[in-house]
Amino acid sequence: MPTRTFPGQYQYLAEIGDFVTQIAKEAGFDSDQVYAVQLAVDEACANIxxxxxxxEGRGDILCSCDSTDEGITIVIKDWGQRFAPDEVPEPDYDVxxxxxxxxxxxxxxxSKLMDDVDFEFGDSDGNTLIMTKRK
Amino acid sequence: MEISTTSYNRCDLVKVVGRIDSNTAPDLDKAFNELIDGGKSGIVFDMAEVDFISSRGLWVLLETQKACKKKKGKLALINVAEDMMESLDLAGVKHFIEIYTDVTAAVGSF
Structure with missing residues (x-):
């Protein structure tokens, strides 16, 4: 599984985007799906x-991508503060x-761009985000 | 990311080449704010050469729309790539900002 570690700085978001875009393209996703994968990963890393x-500059982001005939799984790991995804309100545009x-x-x-988005928060081993997109 | 601005009679056209993310969005925010602080309130944003825009960039567009509307103007978008339309919809941009297919129609709407 291709894995790379990036410094947790905004200037590396473009490199992270290139990394996952390349793998999503090789996996055979169409351009809309490739864009969706790139955006979901960018949002995750910017939030981290x-x-x-x-x-910025307070920790690393580890990014792994695994592509199969069915789709792509992206694992993003960080060692920052955990959070409660269920408590983050959805945006309200009816205002x-x-x-x-x-x-x-x-x-x-x-959550809308990917098929599965799961967070695992460990005590000492950092936080893991697993996102899957199927073709 | 490169930003250029062209002035028309009733609006200004802002064009970006490159990627708008958490690293570059503050520069776009600054460019819009300089126009608005300079008394402009009609802005057309040409996205023909924007290859990526994250929610941080979309947030800049929405905040710019708020500032333009306060001054009785508006922000309009042109040349939005098909692959980013879904995210503009999900982030509320399509709900609050007009999207035109060409510069003539957008500039003519002011």
């Missing part, structure tokens, strides 16, 4: 840097523009 580590809370759509996007 901002919320998990509480800022006037001035009342819109624009931020916080990352987790929602991940």
């Amino acid at each position: 840097i901002e919320h998990g580590y509480g800022g 006037p523009l001035e009342k819109l809370q624009s931020r916080g759509a990352g987790l929602f996007l991940m």
Whole structure:
């Protein structure tokens, strides 16, 4: 399974995107699906840097991708603060523009763009996010 | 990411080449804010050469729309790639920002 470790800094998001895009393309996904995979991974890693580590340069992000005939599984690992995914509210667009809370759509996007999104929070072994997209 | 701005009579056209993510979105935010602080409230954002935009970038678009609307103007988008349409829908952008297929229609809407 191709695995790479990236510094938890926003400037590496493009490299992470290139890494998963290449594997999604090789797996035979169409361009819409490749974009969806890239976006879900970007949202996950940006959240890790901002919320998990509480800022840039405070820890690494390990990214593994496994592609099969059925689809692609991406495993993202970090050693930042854990969180409760179920407690993150979904964005509400049924409001006037001035009342819109624009931020916080990352987790929602991940859940809609991927078929499975599962978090595992370990005590000492860090946090693991497993996302799967089927063809 | 490269940002360029062209002024028209009734609006300004902002064009980005490259990727808009948490690393680059603050630069786009700054470019929009400079226009708005300079008294502009009509902006067309040309996404023809944007190859990726994350929710952080989409958030910049929504906040820019809020600022333009406050001044009785608006932000409009053109040339949005088909593969990013779903995310614009999921992030609420299609709900709050008009998307045009070409620059003439977008500029003419002001």
